[in-house]
Amino acid sequence: MSQKISLTRHIIATGLLFFLAVAFISCEKYAYDPPKIDLTTPVSFKNEVFPIFNSNCKGCHSGGVLDFSSLTSTWSSINKTKYIVAGNPESSLIYTKLTSGSHESRCPVDDRNKIYSWITQGALNDNE
Ligand code: HEC
Incomplete structure (x- = not known):
């Protein structure tokens, strides 16, 4: 038993x-x-990336080193190797910052993935 x-x-x-x-x-x-990110559809800096920064980040980053208040100030502040290594989002602070710590919740994952694709595609500025 x-x-x-x-x-x-x-x-x-x-x-x-x-x-x-x-x-x-x-x-x-x-x-x-691995994240399923659409890398093939071209992402526009002017119409897609800038609006993400302008609506999610401008509240804290305006007028300083990072200035997301206008299209031209956004481009001139992030167009530095410190923030963007074209073709390599994993080495670009403007992307990696959004995947850790306090900034993880600062922009929706879909938007973050758009930034990833845009940098992978060469971080081109279609406003010029
Ligand atoms: C609530 C305020 C706030 C918001 C909103 C915010 N940030 Fe920040 N951010 C900060 C502060 C404070 C720091 C400096 C401390 C740190 O590095 O975390 C910072 C630092 C950074 C840095 C590092 C700067 C450097 O040169 O080392 C980057 C890149 C950045 N933010 C990008 C963004 C982006 C992109 C967004 C929008 C998706 C955003 N931030 C939204 C407050 C904010």
């Missing part, structure tokens, strides 16, 4: 371990899924 109980316990424990392992593996998979 007691052997039967321990067998049942054993089966339950094994099942629980299996369940946890599956849950863990699926979380890992989810965490390392």
Whole structure:
């Protein structure tokens, strides 16, 4: 009788371990899924990127080193290797800043992905 109980316990424990392992593996998979960003549709600085900065960032970044108050001030403040390495968003502070710390919540993920695509596509200024 007691052997039967321990067998049942054993089966339950094994099942629980299996369940946890599956849950863990699926979380890992989810965490390392690369972001699905559309890199092929051209992103416009003037019509798409500037409005993101102007509406989400101008409140705090206006008139200083980063000035998102106008199209031309936005371009002149971010058009520096410190902020943009054309073709390489992972090395561009203007993008990486938005993926960590206090700035993670400053702009919606879709907008952040647009900035990623725009930098990947060469960070071109279609206003000039
Ligand atoms: C609520 C205020 C606030 C908002 C909104 C805000 N920022 Fe900032 N940002 C700061 C402060 C304060 C710092 C300096 C401290 C730090 O680096 O976190 C900063 C720093 C930065 C830096 C680093 C500057 C440097 O030269 O090291 C970048 C890049 C930046 N912000 C981009 C943005 C962008 C892009 C947005 C909009 C999506 C934005 N910020 C929105 C307050 C803000």
